[in-house]
Amino acid sequence: MRWLLLKDLQILRRSPLQAFLLIAYPVLLAILVGFAISRDPAKPRVAFLNEVPSGARVSVGQAELPSVNVDQRICQRVECVHVSNRDEAEEKVRSGDVLAALVLPADLVDQINSLSTPTPGTPKVEVIVNEEDPVKAQLVDDRISSLLAQANLVIARRIANEGGKFLNLILNGGSFEVIGQSVEILGLQSSAQILQVLRRSLPPPDRESLDQVIRFTILARNNLDVGAVLISRLTQPIAVDKQVVSEPTPPLDIFAIAVAATLTLTFVTVLLVAGSLALEREENAFSRLTRGLVSRAALLAEKIGLGMAIGLVVTLLMLAGVQLFVSLEWSRFGLWLVAILAGAGGLAAAGAALGAAAREVRAVSLLAFMVSLPIALLSLVPSGAVGPALYDAIEVITALFPIKPTLDAMTAALNPAGPGMAGPLLHLAALIVGYGLIARFALRRFTAV
Amino acid sequence: MEGSATAALEARGLVKRYGDREALRGVDFAADRGELLALIGPNGAGKTTLLSILAGISRPDEGKVHLPRGEVGWVPQQAALYRRLTVEENLLLFARLEKHEDPRASVEEMLELTGLGDRRQEIVARLSGGNQQRINIAIGLLSRPVALLLDEPSVGLDPRQRARLWEFVAVLAATGTTVIFSTHDIQEAERYGQRLLVLADGEDLFQGTPEALRNAVRREAPEAANSDFETAFVAYLHHRGH
Numbered sequence: 001m002r003w004l005l006l007k008d009l010q011i012l013r014r015s016p017l018q019a020f021l022l023i024a025y026p027v028l029l030a031i032l033v034g035f036a037i038s039r040d041p042a043k044p045r046v047a048f049l050n051e052v053p054s055g056a057r058v059s060v061g062q063a064e065l066p067s068v069n070v071d072q073r074i075c076q077r078v079e080c081v082h083v084s085n086r087d088e089a090e091e092k093v094r095s096g097d098v099l100a101a102l103v104l105p106a107d108l109v110d111q112i113n114s115l116s117t118p119t120p121g122t123p124k125v126e127v128i129v130n131e132e133d134p135v136k137a138q139l140v141d142d143r144i145s146s147l148l149a150q151a152n153l154v155i156a157r158r159i160a161n162e163g164g165k166f167l168n169l170i171l172n173g174g175s176f177e178v179i180g181q182s183v184e185i186l187g188l189q190s191s192a193q194i195l196q197v198l199r200r201s202l203p204p205p206d207r208e209s210l211d212q213v214i215r216f217t218i219l220a221r222n223n224l225d226v227g228a229v230l231i232s233r234l235t236q237p238i239a240v241d242k243q244v245v246s247e248p249t250p251p252l253d254i255f256a257i258a259v260a261a262t263l264t265l266t267f268v269t270v271l272l273v274a275g276s277l278a279l280e281r282e283e284n285a286f287s288r289l290t291r292g293l294v295s296r297a298a299l300l301a302e303k304i305g306l307g308m309a310i311g312l313v314v315t316l317l318m319l320a321g322v323q324l325f326v327s328l329e330w331s332r333f334g335l336w337l338v339a340i341l342a343g344a345g346g347l348a349a350a351g352a353a354l355g356a357a358a359r360e361v362r363a364v365s366l367l368a369f370m371v372s373l374p375i376a377l378l379s380l381v382p383s384g385a386v387g388p389a390l391y392d393a394i395e396v397i398t399a400l401f402p403i404k405p406t407l408d409a410m411t412a413a414l415n416p417a418g419p420g421m422a423g424p425l426l427h428l429a430a431l432i433v434g435y436g437l438i439a440r441f442a443l444r445r446f447t448a449v
Numbered sequence: 450m451e452g453s454a455t456a457a458l459e460a461r462g463l464v465k466r467y468g469d470r471e472a473l474r475g476v477d478f479a480a481d482r483g484e485l486l487a488l489i490g491p492n493g494a495g496k497t498t499l500l501s502i503l504a505g506i507s508r509p510d511e512g513k514v515h516l517p518r519g520e521v522g523w524v525p526q527q528a529a530l531y532r533r534l535t536v537e538e539n540l541l542l543f544a545r546l547e548k549h550e551d552p553r554a555s556v557e558e559m560l561e562l563t564g565l566g567d568r569r570q571e572i573v574a575r576l577s578g579g580n581q582q583r584i585n586i587a588i589g590l591l592s593r594p595v596a597l598l599l600d601e602p603s604v605g606l607d608p609r610q611r612a613r614l615w616e617f618v619a620v621l622a623a624t625g626t627t628v629i630f631s632t633h634d635i636q637e638a639e640r641y642g643q644r645l646l647v648l649a650d651g652e653d654l655f656q657g658t659p660e661a662l663r664n665a666v667r668r669e670a671p672e673a674a675n676s677d678f679e680t681a682f683v684a685y686l687h688h689r690g691h
Binding site for chain 1: 504505523525527528529530531532533538542543545546572588
């Protein structure tokens with residue numbers, strides 16, 4: 001068997017394009033994954049036009065709220081491209097230079113201020129978008145909804161804050177500005193104290209009426225205390241209490257590395273083993289080999305061994321590449337080896353079954369790619385992303401191919417806080433046996449002269 | 450069953466069926482040591498089926514193949530070697546798989562026999578069809594067979610390459626290897642086959658020398674007796690209902 005393995009490695013060495021792809025693929029994947037998980041998510045470019053006059057303030061009652069610094073707040077969340085007029089903003093959106101344009105009209109603050117008058121207006125901001133494709137449209141809608149919700153929240157908090165100050169003034173007294181003049185407010189607490197003092201100097205028959213006023217001030221003070229809490233709650237009436245019922249999910253960067261490693265292992269191993277087995281037939285060597293030189297089972301074992309060896313080297317190469325961007329726990333190296341070898345074994349057995357199904361290397365390669373790619377994508381579909389019946393079907397399909405259990409094994413091997421590897425390894429062992437038997441059975445077709 | 454004492458290879462009552470179709474219908478023959486036996490017949494006659502049974506690649510439904518001693522070398526119609534390996538690497542691989550004590554010495558022997566010693570480092574894909582066929586045959590000889598089975602060995606070769614191939618095969622036969630080859634080329638069978646085995650629809654129609662076949666044509670299809678060998682052969686098949 002070792003001579004066949006040597007022969008396959010010699011053939012691989014003689015195929016520069018194939019050898020280059022085997023090295024280039026994991027390196028490229030490592031660079032892409034490394035960049036993706038080591039950088040902050042990119043901010044969308046948005047053209048921004050603020051026509052609100054500087055110094056305009058939102059008022060509550062007679063008081064003006066402090067500046068909320070709209071420009072800074074918005075430009076923290078998106079990459080602002082400042083424009084000087086609406087036409088320029090529209091042109092930038094049309095040309096695709098920016099994802100969308102946000103225009104704050106000159107009367108925005110006036111409209112907000114009108115909300116507390118008998119004739120309230122409708123404050124509006126203008127958003128210009130180019131929904132040339134549905135994904136982009138969805139992205140823009142999500143960003144706008146998020147920005148609008150945050151803007152409303154900021155304004156609500158400011159108003160609640162100012163409202164709370166007025167309530168406090170009524171409760172405890174103090175001073176506030178009205179048209180440039182300071183006005184002193186006595187407050188309920190001081191009023192009650194003054195009334196208590198006055199009460200002592202009044203004859204008992206007159207005290208009853210004053211007692212009613214004192215009770216009212218105490219009652220009002222207590223209820224307005226509750227009111228202040230209620231006003232502050234209005235800004236965020238519903239709080240989120242998140243309960244995680246599943247096992248702890250792996251950190252996103254660990255999961256991304258596991259996905260990259262699994263995809264590398266999948267395409268390298270399945271394509272290599274399927275192609276290598278089909279090559280025996282394409283070169284007419286299968287009949288010659290199996291005429292007593294090598295048993296069919298030994299030939300299959302050699303191909304699976306080849307896939308495992310190359311898959312291991314290429315995947316480790318990819319992980320070493322990722323290490324340049326993200327720190328990996330090399331203390332778990334032993335578990336990586338187990339996961340990679342088990343995954344490669346399952347994928348190689350599946351590759352052998354595919355390789356035995358077609359006559360030509362090119363047809364086999366195409367078949368292997370057409371099978372692997374959709375199953376790899378299906379393996380990444382999370383529960384809840386599709387309907388329950390469809391998800392059940394996806395689970396069945398992905399359980400029949402070794403990509404999903406390989407991903408689970410890789411995730412467990414890379415994640416110190418993750419679940420154990422026993423389940424995925426048992427699953428892979430079953431698939432190795434199953435696909436090995438299918439491949440052995442399919443090799444009978446190779447014998448036909 | 451017991452074979453004849455002098456035969457290198459003997460087949461008795463070989464029957465092979467593919468579903469309802471009988472590819473071989475009780476074929477009997479024997480080939481002596483150093484004999485060149487040509488298998489001829491129209492397409493679908495059962496030539497490749499017979500060779501694959503003799504090679505042990507497929508099993509007969511009835512009948513037996515008897516090999517008094519040694520191995521049978523198998524050379525399929527399409528060169529069964531690795532085109533991305535060199536001449537030497539191919540020979541070395543199969544010598545190792547044959548578990549030769551000194552594989553490198555066997556490689557040297559085959560390079561000498563094929564006359565390709567100076568091209569040992571060349572990738573097989575870059576060799577001519579004729580040279581690829583010589584390597585193909587050399588690999589078949591690595592098992593040191595008493596009988597070599599060649600399935601249409603000259604297909605796709607130009608006349609010069611064909612002549613070299615038959616020169617090479619003649620040397621093998623002269624050194625005692627029994628060579629059984631199938632061919633569509635009747636002139637080639639007449640020229641290089643010491644004995645002919647004619648198959649049609651799986652039936653063994655004739656066994657004997659080319660001259661004996663001519664005599665059979667004279668008897669059974671006298672109108673073609675003076676034609677060339679191929680025309681006479683076609684007339685013979687027609688007369689026998691094929």
